[in-house]
Amino acid sequence: MPTLYVLITFSICWIFIESTFLISNKLVIENHSNYSNDTFLNSFRLLALFLLIGTIIFMSNLQSEFDFQKYYFVCPL
Amino acid sequence: MVLIGGSGCLFISFGIRHSFGMYLIPVSNYLEVGRETFGLAMAIQVLLIGMGSPIFGALSDKYGSGKAALLGVILVMLGLTWMSNINNSFDLIGSLALMGIGGAGCGTAVVLGAVGRSVKKENRTLFLGVVMAAGSLGQFVMVPVVTYLIQISSWADSLVNLIIIASIMLVFSFILSFSGKSESSKEGTDQSIKESIKEAFSSKSYNLLTIGFFVCGFHVTFVATHLPAFLEDQSLPSWLGGWSLALVGLFNIIGTLLFGRLGDRLSKKNLLAVLYSLRSVLFLLFIILPKNELSVLLFASFLGILWLSTVPLTSGIISDVFGSYYMSTLYGITFFSHQIGSFLGSWLGGRIFDFYGSYNAMWWICVALGFISAMFHIAIIEKPVERLSKKELSYQNE
Numbered sequence: 001m002p003t004l005y006v007l008i009t010f011s012i013c014w015i016f017i018e019s020t021f022l023i024s025n026k027l028v029i030e031n032h033s034n035y036s037n038d039t040f041l042n043s044f045r046l047l048a049l050f051l052l053i054g055t056i057i058f059m060s061n062l063q064s065e066f067d068f069q070k071y072y073f074v075c076p077l
Numbered sequence: 078m079v080l081i082g083g084s085g086c087l088f089i090s091f092g093i094r095h096s097f098g099m100y101l102i103p104v105s106n107y108l109e110v111g112r113e114t115f116g117l118a119m120a121i122q123v124l125l126i127g128m129g130s131p132i133f134g135a136l137s138d139k140y141g142s143g144k145a146a147l148l149g150v151i152l153v154m155l156g157l158t159w160m161s162n163i164n165n166s167f168d169l170i171g172s173l174a175l176m177g178i179g180g181a182g183c184g185t186a187v188v189l190g191a192v193g194r195s196v197k198k199e200n201r202t203l204f205l206g207v208v209m210a211a212g213s214l215g216q217f218v219m220v221p222v223v224t225y226l227i228q229i230s231s232w233a234d235s236l237v238n239l240i241i242i243a244s245i246m247l248v249f250s251f252i253l254s255f256s257g258k259s260e261s262s263k264e265g266t267d268q269s270i271k272e273s274i275k276e277a278f279s280s281k282s283y284n285l286l287t288i289g290f291f292v293c294g295f296h297v298t299f300v301a302t303h304l305p306a307f308l309e310d311q312s313l314p315s316w317l318g319g320w321s322l323a324l325v326g327l328f329n330i331i332g333t334l335l336f337g338r339l340g341d342r343l344s345k346k347n348l349l350a351v352l353y354s355l356r357s358v359l360f361l362l363f364i365i366l367p368k369n370e371l372s373v374l375l376f377a378s379f380l381g382i383l384w385l386s387t388v389p390l391t392s393g394i395i396s397d398v399f400g401s402y403y404m405s406t407l408y409g410i411t412f413f414s415h416q417i418g419s420f421l422g423s424w425l426g427g428r429i430f431d432f433y434g435s436y437n438a439m440w441w442i443c444v445a446l447g448f449i450s451a452m453f454h455i456a457i458i459e460k461p462v463e464r465l466s467k468k469e470l471s472y473q474n475e
Contacts (some may be wrong), residue, residue, distance in 0.1 A: 005320075005370050005371055005374055009371065012378075012379045013375075016379070017335060027343055040203075040338055044334060045333075047330075048331050055326075073109075
């Protein structure tokens, strides 16, 4: 069940990210960057997919091993 | 090369710092003290990272990023060694404090300055985003590694393993000494550190940016510290807290890269204004909407996108406005403001909960601060200071 919720959440967020890129492309007047948008976007999508799969595998197998929520002492920076 | 060194440094230093929560129970039990001592030691560490950042930033700008990072790594390794041999509360606080000072040396101020100086202006924010994403990834993956190390040995032995992992940063700090080769890194060479700080503080934009970054620290640390407890109070499924933090971590990496890329194509200050406004809207929706599995996971994911995305944009503005020569020092000062916000966000969250019995007031403070910070960023003038504009003009005339 958690995986289904996570996949729905990921899809909604990804729509937001792709829309952000579409809007930003329309707003850019001059682009000095050496990297084309397509090159960046493709690597970016691949990384996101890799991270999603990794997270699902990790959380599905390891969440029962330790109380992630209790000990995950978040230090933002 | 510098990108690899910076990414490696932040991956390990963020990862080690992030995994200290795993030591909360075993160390508290070993010392036979309450969890408050460990919490206090962590709070001191967070503040010392903030205080140490401008100092290490100045050392980095004066003597080189490699040397500053090397000193930081050595202090982290000494701190880890001390922590693996602790006997009382003083040892615990002292060792974590030492790691805090060291963490500032191999943290964002030194690394972002090194990267900012080494890359072309056109791609600077993206590369700052890449090293920050590596740091975020380190936070994300080191926790299970440390858990595994504690499980297969003892907490003290696992710290010895962490010393070995930290020693890899020695190589990365050596790589950082190759920073500062790009043309833009020469901007500001005729200034002293004192003059650069004076120039920055006399600029309205720098002050606004520094105050704005305080809000970032306030938001993220409040949420990071109190979200799991808040979710527990809402009687939601137990798996939700862990998954929420995992999604914050996952989307943090994605968000940092996303805003890093956008920062090279659009106005950074406008992006920051949008980012802080979106945070406020997100907090507002979280207060108003009913809390269920989907709404909590969506909140965590969107918050992840907006989590550390402020860093490449904030550091990018500093280097664009003041040049990248003293970027580490100036970013270090701004980062100190972030850490004060972090400290207050964590402390005030607990204080307000104890006083009112709920986090409602705190969420509203977060909403208000987000919008205030957005307004501050709109007022920033994202143009190089006069000194740099004149220099650019003289280059063009030559």
